[in-house]
Amino acid sequence: MNEANARVYAAIAAIPRGRVASYGAIAARAGLPGRARLVGKLLGETPEGMTLPWYRVLRSSGQIALPTGSRGFREQCRLLRAEGVIVKNGRVPLASFGMDADLDRALWGFPD
16 A cells, blocks of 8 residues: 555544544545545545444535435444434534534634
8 A cells, every 4th residue: 555545544544433524634634635536536445454434534515425325325324323423414514523623613603
């Protein structure tokens, strides 16, 4: 595995329980700004035996990227809800559950 891929996987693994991050935010944290699609590709190619909280990665809108109603979509919703994350119509409010939500609230006063 190359270093860039390892950084992406490490950034995904670092998403705390009960929080989510966008594909773009993961790319930026891995030092690869603008490479959101690479993050999605690597999630689909996760090496065998590597366990990642894949379900915590969403589109920048907070929307789940899997097709609505698919088995993966339902599983992602279930796993997020099990961690206390609110999922409504396949979307998570990033202002409340994004990795930087506490900082956003402190700076801008976004409601929970």
